[in-house]
Amino acid sequence: MSSTSDHLNQDGLKKLAARENLTFLGLTLPYLLMVAFLIVIPVGWLFYLSFIGRDGTFSFENYERMITSRSYMRIFITTFKISILTTIICTLIGYPLAYFMSQLSRKWANICMVGVLIPFWTSLLVRTYAWLVLLQKKGLLNNIALDLGLISEPIKIVHNTTGTLIGMVHIMLPFLILPLYANMRAIDKDCLKAASSLGATPTRAFWTVFFPLSLPGLFAGLLIVFVLCLGFYVTPAILGGGRVIMAAMKISSNIELYFSWGAASALGVVLLVVTAIILYIASKLVSLDQFGNK
Amino acid sequence: MSFLNKNVSETQIRLKNRLWLYIFSFITLFLLIVPSLVVIPMSFSASQYLEFPPQEWSLRWYENYFFSWKVENGFNDWMAATWTSIKVAVLTIFVAVPIGTMAAYGLVNSSSRTSKILFPIFISPMMVPIILVAIGLFYFFVQFKLVGSVLGLVIGHSLVALPLVLIIVFSALKNYDMNQEKVARSLGAGRFRAFREITLPQIKFSIISASLIAFLTSFDEIIISLFVAGGDNSTITRSMFLALRDQIDPTIAAISTILIIISSGLLIVVQLLGNNKDQH
Numbered sequence: 001m002s003s004t005s006d007h008l009n010q011d012g013l014k015k016l017a018a019r020e021n022l023t024f025l026g027l028t029l030p031y032l033l034m035v036a037f038l039i040v041i042p043v044g045w046l047f048y049l050s051f052i053g054r055d056g057t058f059s060f061e062n063y064e065r066m067i068t069s070r071s072y073m074r075i076f077i078t079t080f081k082i083s084i085l086t087t088i089i090c091t092l093i094g095y096p097l098a099y100f101m102s103q104l105s106r107k108w109a110n111i112c113m114v115g116v117l118i119p120f121w122t123s124l125l126v127r128t129y130a131w132l133v134l135l136q137k138k139g140l141l142n143n144i145a146l147d148l149g150l151i152s153e154p155i156k157i158v159h160n161t162t163g164t165l166i167g168m169v170h171i172m173l174p175f176l177i178l179p180l181y182a183n184m185r186a187i188d189k190d191c192l193k194a195a196s197s198l199g200a201t202p203t204r205a206f207w208t209v210f211f212p213l214s215l216p217g218l219f220a221g222l223l224i225v226f227v228l229c230l231g232f233y234v235t236p237a238i239l240g241g242g243r244v245i246m247a248a249m250k251i252s253s254n255i256e257l258y259f260s261w262g263a264a265s266a267l268g269v270v271l272l273v274v275t276a277i278i279l280y281i282a283s284k285l286v287s288l289d290q291f292g293n294k
Numbered sequence: 295m296s297f298l299n300k301n302v303s304e305t306q307i308r309l310k311n312r313l314w315l316y317i318f319s320f321i322t323l324f325l326l327i328v329p330s331l332v333v334i335p336m337s338f339s340a341s342q343y344l345e346f347p348p349q350e351w352s353l354r355w356y357e358n359y360f361f362s363w364k365v366e367n368g369f370n371d372w373m374a375a376t377w378t379s380i381k382v383a384v385l386t387i388f389v390a391v392p393i394g395t396m397a398a399y400g401l402v403n404s405s406s407r408t409s410k411i412l413f414p415i416f417i418s419p420m421m422v423p424i425i426l427v428a429i430g431l432f433y434f435f436v437q438f439k440l441v442g443s444v445l446g447l448v449i450g451h452s453l454v455a456l457p458l459v460l461i462i463v464f465s466a467l468k469n470y471d472m473n474q475e476k477v478a479r480s481l482g483a484g485r486f487r488a489f490r491e492i493t494l495p496q497i498k499f500s501i502i503s504a505s506l507i508a509f510l511t512s513f514d515e516i517i518i519s520l521f522v523a524g525g526d527n528s529t530i531t532r533s534m535f536l537a538l539r540d541q542i543d544p545t546i547a548a549i550s551t552i553l554i555i556i557s558s559g560l561l562i563v564v565q566l567l568g569n570n571k572d573q574h
Contacts, residue, residue, distance in 0.1 A: 020403075023485075027400035028412060030393045031456060035415055038453050039422060042430025093322055100319040114565075115323040121561045122330045123514045125534050126550040130330045132542065133344050140332065173326060202307045231423030234516055238538050248425040252520070255429055268426040275423055 043272070050265035062266035072250075072267075079247045082161070082236065083229035086168045087222050093169070094176040095218065101177075102184035113181075120174040128235045131167045132158060135239075159241025167239040168229060175228060176221035183217020184210075216285065223282040227275050247271050330554065337547035344542060355548035362545075372533065372549065378523070379513055379530040382447045386512035387505045389452040394459030394508075395501065399489070401460075402467040420457040424517045427453065432521040442524035450522050451512035458511060459504040466500035467493075499567045506560050513556075 053059030066072045097116075101109045119127060134140050135158035142154040157163055187210065195205040233248040240246075247267055254264035337355055339348030362372040397416060401409050419427065431450050432441065440446035470493065478488035494501075519532040530549065537543050 021405070021408075024400040024403045025408070027396040028404075028416075031397035031416060031460070032412075034393065034449075034453060034456065035418055038431060038434070038449065039418055039427060042434045043422065043426060045433060046426065046430055096315060097319050097322045100315050112319075112323060115327050117561065118558065119326050119330060121510070121557045123531065123550070123553045123557060125514070125516060125531050125538070126333065126553050127330050129534075129538060129546055129550055130333050132538070133336060133547070134329055134332055136344070136542075138343065138345060170326070170329065202311075227421075231425055233425055234535065238535075248423065248517075251425050251429065255432075255521075261433070264429060268423070268429065271423050272426055275421065279421055 046265040047269055049261050050269050052262050054262070062262045065263065066266060066270065075245055075247055075250050078245060079230060082164060082168065082244065082246060083226050085165055086172055086229050087226045089165065089169045090172050090176045090225050091218070091222055094173055094180060094221070098177050098180040098184055101181055102187075116174050116177050119170065124171060124234055127171060128167055128238050131163065131170065131239060135163050135166065158239055160243055161240070163239040163241075164236045164244045167235045168232065171235060172225045172228060175224050179220040179224070180214065180217040183220070184214050187213045219285050220282065223278055227278050230275060231271060333547045333550040334554070336544065337551040339544065339547075342544065344544060344547070355544045358545040359548050359552075372530070372545065374526070375528045375530045375533045378444065378447075378527050382444055382451060382529065383509045383512040385444070385448040386451045386455055387508045389448055390455040390459050390508045391501065391505050393452070394456050394504065395463045398460050398463035398467055401464060403472065416460050417457045419453050424454070428518045428521045431518060435522060441522060442527050444527055446522045447519065447527065447529065450518040451515050452508075454515060454518065455508040455511040458507050462500050462504040462507065463497065466497045470496060503564050503567050506564055510557060510560055
């Protein structure tokens with residue numbers, strides 16, 4: 001008798017648990033609907049448009065143009081060149097800074113963290129504008145260099161690749177430092193003590209113990225930077241002065257100037273696929289919800 | 295100079311051997327913070343041209359900003375754009391924070407298998423290149439005549455703010471003991487009442503942080519605004535971007551200064567809230 005009532009209870013509990021789960025799923029529904037209607041359907045529609053040719057029928061012409069046209073080739077090369085250079089420079093500057101911060105006491109590290117977070121919170125447009133002001137021909141940087149006698153006449157550092165790179169590195173650096181620093185903080189310092197007690201020199205202990213342990217954070221950071229760079233629009237548009245044309249700018253001009261939805265969509269699809277591949281690799285290397293929980 | 299021989303790491307590195315790292319880091323931090331601040335003295339310059347340091351001081355660019363509506367056929371109505379931005383940003387809080395909080399609550403309570411599927415979907419607005427989201431929304435909004443409307447902007451900005459809200463509230467709920475709600479419900483409280491009276495007060499600082507971040511995300515957003523805003527409803531960042539593309543108007547230095555003050559004010563509030571961590 002008692003065993004049957006146990007069974008009944010179990011069924012009841014199971015039903016209750018199922019209903020609970022349904023309620024929790026229901027709570028996520030508005031979010032899911034927003035993603036479905038505002039991302040999945042529009043992006044799906046763009047995907048469809050990318051296969052519609054100028055005459056309104058199915059064709060691959062939008063993709064063919066990307067392979068055959070030299071101007072598209074140039075845009076791809078520019079986009080990758082700028083993204084790769086930005087990522088490399090960010091790594092070279094960001095790694096030592098994150099390492100420095102991870103060696104400080106919590107209190108000092110938090111003070112330095114404010115330095116990393118201030119640009120993170122300042123409007124992207126304001127920072128881009130500030131660099132425009134600093135780097136222009138009669139700007140502060142040229143004036144200082146002139147006064148010091150480093151150069152004899154103002155040099156052009158904005159409205160070209162150099163200016164774009166300076167601005168983008170400044171904007172992307174916090175994205176590299178934040179995950180990298182979090183990773184370095186979590187490294188067990190006893191590993192380093194062990195290495196040095198076993199006779200490793202500081203340099204050797206760093207390269208054989210600390211550096212490999214910091215790689216997941218470094219990869220996470222540089223993949224985020226790279227992916228964000230690929231889709232960048234505002235900074236190259238302003239600091240590039242029309243000479244640095246990246247994929248996102250081409251997408252925008254295709255629509256704003258030429259109303260060419262097919263061409264814009266095809267380029268967008270390529271951008272999305274490349275981003276998705278990189279993020280997929282990233283999720284294999286480091287678990288993505290690491291960012292979710294930090 | 296004995297302090298130079300102090301040990302500064304587990305591997306017995308002395309300070310003098312690592313001086314380069316200290317100097318390098320200070321220069322980097324300096325370069326991270328200071329460049330944005332040059333716009334502040336610029337904004338008080340009397341000159342048309344952006345010279346540094348300014349020769350003469352004036353408030354004319356602030357005047358230009360605050361009284362832009364007075365200028366007949368003015369290039370930009372900065373005040374109208376500012377109001378649109380504020381309106382949209384406040385409304386974004388009211389859309390993104392409840393929806394994001396509900397989703398975070400559902401996610402925390404669902405099985406790990408479900409959350410593994412849901413999490414990537416939830417952060418997708420952050421992962422899909424924003425330009426693609428923008429033109430997709432533009433296409434979608436054209437059909438519903440939402441281009442150039444406040445509603446369209448609020449929907450677009452909420453989409454971008456949602457992942458941030460979700461992440462903040464989700465991590466707060468993860469550190470929170472859900473059993474407290476069970477206790478309340480076993481004592482007769484309804485599900486919603488248990489949430490409102492037990493859980494909500496304990497995660498309120500995170501909700502406030504999430505609201506401020508949603509506000510700032512919307513206020514700073516450019517790309518979606520470029521496509522979705524228009525007509526009488528331009529946002530401040532959109533007007534700034536369009537003005538920057540054409541000329542260097544020093545009024546932008548004045549607006550930038552105001553934006554820096556707003557965002558650093560919000561940053562301080564969020565940091566203080568962080569120190570005042572929700573008690574669990």
